[in-house]
Amino acid sequence: MTEYLAVLVFIILGVGMVLVTFFLARLIRPHNPYPKKTVNYECAELPIGTSWIQFNNRFYIFALIFVVFDVEAVFLIPWAVAFGRLGLFALVEMVIFILILFYGLFYAWRKGVLKWV
């Protein structure tokens, strides 16, 4: 149980630091809201409607496929950096890895996921 005491201390410290910072900022910052200032930031254009819009849930599946290739990039970068030392073996392994991921993409394609329904 005593090992978890450290976790508790860290949680209290973490939350405490954020609260103290917010409190300090409240003391220091000027508070001067006016309608032109509080308008939503839309790259300097006047916003149309509210910013609380819902994204179409059809984007969900695209986001899911994106995650696959996102992770691929994470693995590709260290491989590319150390490419000179790793040689042919790593190249073949990386090609296999990418092919497996592409197989996943083709599977999703085949299932009609890439079609905008």
Add this chain to the structure above:
Amino acid sequence: MGIIRKVPHYAEKIPGGGIITTALETVLHQAQAKSLWYLLFGTACCAIELMCTGASRYDFDRLGMIYRATPRQSDLIIVAGTITKKMAPRLRRLYDQMAEPRYVIAMGGCTISGGPFYYDSYAVEKGIDHIIPVDIYIPGCPPRPESLLEGCIHLQEKIKKQKLSDWQEK
């Protein structure tokens, strides 16, 4: 308004209370001057020099200047480039949306007076001080990164000379 800005009002009632005010001013304004985050607002060729200043050769970061992509997080707007009449209301809106206290650097001839467009253009704003209040003018067409750095150092000097009671609620 931040409570800390009312300190001078109460401190002057205590004998020798002025030292509280000056110490606070020094700390606050030093911190403020060394952490100016600027809004990226490059509209013309000056923006190339601004980018160059931000890159490793001139290292804007050593002055504590970091670029921000939203006015909500910036204290400073470096207007780098020609402001057309159509852009002017947008510049004003961005300035309004920035966090206070906020500062403006007019970079290059176009922002000071319309620059090369002064005589023969109907579409260019002849100086951004028609739209927003400017703190520092940096002449040049475009100014070199060294000039921009010097301008920012001047702005930091200006900030350090501020008084706590300067900032007025509108």
